[in-house]
Amino acid sequence: MKIPYFHYQDFWFINSALSAGTGFVLAIMASRFSPILDAVGISLESPIWTFTAIFFVLYQSTFFSYFWGKRRGAFEYSYFERNIEHTPETKKILEEAKQELKSGDHKSANSKLKNALLLAPENFVVHFKLAASFENLGQSEEAIKSYEQALANLPEKSEPLQKYIQNQIDRVETKGPTKKTAPPGLRFVIY
Incomplete structure (x- = not known):
């Protein structure tokens, strides 16, 4: 890509x-x-x-x-997260959900992401963020389904990005959901 x-x-x-x-x-x-x-x-x-x-x-x-290298998928995700087209309503909901995730209000963020999904059912970023919010709530099955939907809705086919998402699915299946999902990149990276 x-x-x-x-x-x-x-x-x-x-x-x-x-x-x-x-x-x-x-x-x-x-x-x-x-x-x-x-x-x-x-x-x-x-x-x-x-x-x-x-x-x-x-x-x-x-x-x-x-x-x-091996983190290329996380880099490609960061590109789509910053540059994918959103409707104004979806963009607003994603921003609100991001702030709520930062403040630790995972239930509210999850609810907002579900609303964003209703507005943009084929949006790869919404599915990925929803999967991460399900993980924060400890809901493995829902997280896996959302990661799989993100994988199915990639805007461009990319082997590193597909592998990155598949690694998230495999991690949740084998280790269970993490209460704090690892963001793409280093933990202190906010990009």
Whole structure:
């Protein structure tokens, strides 16, 4: 599947900035413990920039797997999630459901996603998000059905994306639903 250049650029930039920010925050925290570390013989020379650089470099070593490796399906999902066409009503419901999922109100988010499904029954993103909300509620069978519907409604056939969704189905079938589904990409990635 061909993804426009701007998505690669945006994905890399946002996630690189987040990884550097994570390193920066951890460096601030580590510097608070510097006297303790010095007492046991561990020296942190300019830890802020060191931690920031380490996290940035670590992310650079993993982001290639999103573009060309085993995480390609998650990358393609992120493209569709941001760029698929929605009606204004569906878009509004998806935004509300996203906020409710962030705040932990999974029942309300699930209800809103079901309403979005009524408005857009063949929307791949709605099915995928609904499956994730069913997982948060501990409803395995419904999550699997929604993932299967997402798989059936892919806007473009893509082997990595199909494999990514199939992996979600297999995970739910073997391990059961997770209360907090793993988002595409690293856990701190908000893209």
